[in-house]
Amino acid sequence: MSAMTKTRIHRDDEIVVVAGRDKGARGKVIRTLPANGKVLVAKVNMVKRHTRPSQSSKGGIIEKEAPIALSNVQYYCPSCKAGVRLGVKALEDGRKVRTCKKCGEVLDR
Numbered sequence: 001m002s003a004m005t006k007t008r009i010h011r012d013d014e015i016v017v018v019a020g021r022d023k024g025a026r027g028k029v030i031r032t033l034p035a036n037g038k039v040l041v042a043k044v045n046m047v048k049r050h051t052r053p054s055q056s057s058k059g060g061i062i063e064k065e066a067p068i069a070l071s072n073v074q075y076y077c078p079s080c081k082a083g084v085r086l087g088v089k090a091l092e093d094g095r096k097v098r099t100c101k102k103c104g105e106v107l108d109r
């Protein structure tokens, strides 16, 4: 299974986790991993990693984000104050912007 997952979530979007261990957590998207159907979100799904001492660090336990399934996150709409599904609307100039399916708010500037 290596099908690309279609997503309208982009880097720097604010998302809310809607399922799993971090349900309810909000964070900014660091990176999308469409080939894996996952997304990396700041301060969400933190895992502890043990590192060996090296020239650049003393080693020890560091906390790092682990990717989370795209199906477990939703775009956080500031108007709805909730996770929402995204729609797409074409502007008069032909530009396509994302909208909140709940309140209709245009989310891209």
Ligand SMILES: [Zn+2]
Binding pocket: 077, 078, 079, 080, 081, 084, 100, 101, 102, 103, 104, 105
């Ligand atoms: Zn909304």
